[in-house]
Amino acid sequence: MAILKLHGGKQATCTRRVATVLHELQVPFELIEVDVANGAHKSPEYLKIQPFGQIPYIDDDGFLLYETRAICRYIAAKYPEYGLIPTEPKANALFEQAASVELTNFDPSASKAGLQLWIRKMGYPFPTDDKIIADNLETLEKKLDAYEAILSKQRYLAGETITLADIFHLPYGVFVTYAGSESDSVMNRASRPNVARWYKQLISRPSWLAYLDGVTTTTAY
Amino acid sequence: MVLKLYGMPVSTCTRRVATVLVEYKVPFEFVSIDVAKGEHKSAAYLQNQPFGQVPYIDDDGFILFESRAICRYIVDKYPAPAGTTPLVPSDIKGKALFEQAASIEYSDFEPYAYPAVREKVFKAMRNLPTDQAVYDSSIETLDAKLAGYEAILGKQKYLAGNEITLADLFHLPYATLLAKAGSDLMTTKGPNVTRWYNELCERPSWNAVKDGAKSFSSY
Numbered sequence: 001m002a003i004l005k006l007h008g009g010k011q012a013t014c015t016r017r018v019a020t021v022l023h024e025l026q027v028p029f030e031l032i033e034v035d036v037a038n039g040a041h042k043s044p045e046y047l048k049i050q051p052f053g054q055i056p057y058i059d060d061d062g063f064l065l066y067e068t069r070a071i072c073r074y075i076a077a078k079y080p081e082y083g084l085i086p087t088e089p090k091a092n093a094l095f096e097q098a099a100s101v102e103l104t105n106f107d108p109s110a111s112k113a114g115l116q117l118w119i120r121k122m123g124y125p126f127p128t129d130d131k132i133i134a135d136n137l138e139t140l141e142k143k144l145d146a147y148e149a150i151l152s153k154q155r156y157l158a159g160e161t162i163t164l165a166d167i168f169h170l171p172y173g174v175f176v177t178y179a180g181s182e183s184d185s186v187m188n189r190a191s192r193p194n195v196a197r198w199y200k201q202l203i204s205r206p207s208w209l210a211y212l213d214g215v216t217t218t219t220a221y
Numbered sequence: 222m223v224l225k226l227y228g229m230p231v232s233t234c235t236r237r238v239a240t241v242l243v244e245y246k247v248p249f250e251f252v253s254i255d256v257a258k259g260e261h262k263s264a265a266y267l268q269n270q271p272f273g274q275v276p277y278i279d280d281d282g283f284i285l286f287e288s289r290a291i292c293r294y295i296v297d298k299y300p301a302p303a304g305t306t307p308l309v310p311s312d313i314k315g316k317a318l319f320e321q322a323a324s325i326e327y328s329d330f331e332p333y334a335y336p337a338v339r340e341k342v343f344k345a346m347r348n349l350p351t352d353q354a355v356y357d358s359s360i361e362t363l364d365a366k367l368a369g370y371e372a373i374l375g376k377q378k379y380l381a382g383n384e385i386t387l388a389d390l391f392h393l394p395y396a397t398l399l400a401k402a403g404s405d406l407m408t409t410k411g412p413n414v415t416r417w418y419n420e421l422c423e424r425p426s427w428n429a430v431k432d433g434a435k436s437f438s439s440y
Binding site: 077093 | 267313321
């Protein structure tokens, strides 16, 4: 059986999300870099695989899949022993609730602010906008007050154990902290000790630390 | 105890859940939340839904919020009606392709359809000033995204394959408001999107709740 191929970008945000989960699940993979700088992701051949012209996608022994959360869910379902998607019906429903919270209450503002803060930190030559960053961080602060209420009652977003719903907050959960400092940022405020505790746990995971300098082919764990 | 759906009758997310309850013929009681009076932001409400949003369900004491999570829970708990295929596939690859389609709805459709509808429909309803620039750029991006849909739907009937899934139904509440917002993209972008959209609009479950969610004690 062929090694799983992750087609994406070494530093690309969504490629990192998939690599983090592959690492969590100890799945060997080969990173195949897509030449985004030269528009390879918009070529007719690429669009046949990913019709929206986005990275990443995977090729799992001929099975092609795109959309990072779908990729992560597919891999997690192949290795249920890791428990990243609970299977008991009510636990599964609470996982889906948490996964939806990430999509609807975190990602819209975190990805808008986070992408721009990441562009600035990496020194990429793309325009950024102080107001977009500020407005989205303001929205995120309010959303995280609700996270504080949830996380004051349980360790993780879906219950007492970590699930994909928590891990989906990477990498944007880290990028939005670039507007602050290590001791005080939107994810790490004294006023929200439970969010800070949960965030620190996420960024301590070996799967996140493994690709701090970018995603690389990983054949052994 | 019969399932209770707490929401606002014409809310997009409330109708998203009601559609799936009706698809699966699940009896439910609809309880209207007085959003105009801010009931969804009360301390009591926030105990059940910490983000102060509608809807949520109470299934015999089990509380769940986020419309897409509720829909998935319904499909997981109840059998598909006789003669129909489940709205979420159970085989690993079929499920993966469903998740891909569900993610497309959330990443490539909602971020553009929602602001367009918010500016021209929701804000107008509340006599708030609308931002034409936001509407224009949202529709421009949605137009480009629907090219992806046109390609997918030229090869298969629905977004996850040849059977309808939740991923298709999730589009209904905002897709059907685009015309009211002033955009006919759903029926002009391309023949495949048009065919798919019109089929979705004809679903009896959607038609049962499109003008407002309500209780269903039997089917």
